[in-house]
Amino acid sequence: MSTVDLTKAAAIVGIHEHVTRYAPDKSELQIQGESVIKAVEDAGLTKDDVDGLLTAGNIRNSGLNLADYLNMYPKMVDNTTVGGGSFEFHLSHALNAIAAGRINCAVITYSSLARSGGISVGTGGVARFGHPRLDPSPDSFEELYGLTTVGLYAMIAQRHMHLYGTTSEQLAEVAVAMRKHASMNPEALFRDPITVQDVVNSRIISTPLHLPDCCVITDGGGAVVVASAEMARNCRHDPVWVLGAGEAVAHQGAGKRDLQFIAAKQSHEPAFAMAGVTQDDIDMAMIYDSFTITVLETLEDLGFCKKGEGGDFVSGGRLQVGGELPINTDGGGLSSNHPGMRGIFLLLEATRQLRGQFEGTPRQVPDCQVALCHGTGGALGSRHSGGTVILGKD
């Protein structure tokens, strides 16, 4: 198989995060529209420069309806919806289309009104009683048993504890680190510091996961503008290059997969190979934190530590700014925002860090050259997606 070198074929040139955490008076299309306009402006580009449109969500805010709303005629539309990590897949797809010369510039966008819509993202149960689970059952062999999204992650946490001796206190370390980062983010939903004891003494939602082991529910949205190398050189900010990308899914494997290994195990190798870097080169990472266990499993399966050693790895402040591998410096889904599919915010914060946007404040990761984003969508216990992208400065 001959391959095209995709490294640095495209760059993130514009970003915008809709800072709302609660927007009952707006439509999802409006949040996307406002985000797209501001992200294109951030890039120093105009509407006419954009010829690709990528989004994930429901039929109402799909690429077709969004192109109509924005009155644009993209040459490429991509509605890939594989749960929260969809936007890492989108960046990978935009890279392909740009490298192939099909388009010059794409915008990736997302919005959700999960909070003002009163949607129980994690514990609402199954499709026929309202909001669908993020990974609806393909048949009738699951929903009979009262699956919840939290439960499907909790089962994986339970197994991790059984096999490796991982503790609730270790999982809590992830929540504590995210809250510390949220305290530095004025837009974050929860900003008051918490301790490991606060987490383990709080209400259990689904054993062994406590309430603070679970992400928050907010409204929100954002947009990312991706451009060809040539266009990127002429944009307002220094390019944030796409160095590597990898995509994967994981599922029950007809009843035989060892679910303790998540999709990150498959998606990270092509991403690192394309980027030509190793785990040691990563200065900061944005790790999808739907639940604390998601972070722990993802770090293991991305190869930052050995399988089973995640509990030790996340402890002792390693994940905090100033630690060996700062992650989710915006406060993550656990403390900042989680409108149902959080993957776009991973790209936004990694770009801010690589731009050095927080220089002179505690939120900035010092000398940040290479960042990794890994989006997980769906549920670890049933089926999920994993998209790894590696970003870097010139």
Added chain:
Amino acid sequence: MPEWKKPLPTISGETKPFWDACRQGNLLIQRCGSCQEYQFYPRGICANCWCEDIQWVTASGRGTVWTFTETRQNRTPGFEEEIPYVLALVELEEGVKMFTNIIECDPKEVKIGMAVEVTFVQANQQVSIPYFKPAA
């Protein structure tokens, strides 16, 4: 028979033999006539070798708890009333895992590796649903 508030399966041509057997108290899984691999959930093709030579076989109904969670929050009607209940993945002797609830057991007693066996609960005249309970 009290009204069944929880979801009921959608029975299709692909899965009808499974649900017919449940009414008789048998747990069916599938085995490929070509590659001999077992699979679950039931489907119209072999997911392993991509042939269509799928055969139904009666499982022993015995297995172990691969993992589980005691659910303390679920607002879905039918489940809300049963909180706390145990959602589990059971690994059958034949080597395939299936979602289930562990019933007839204090949730505090459920452990990974615990031996369990299938039991059926009649939801209505047409449907009986397989659950698992501690092995006798």
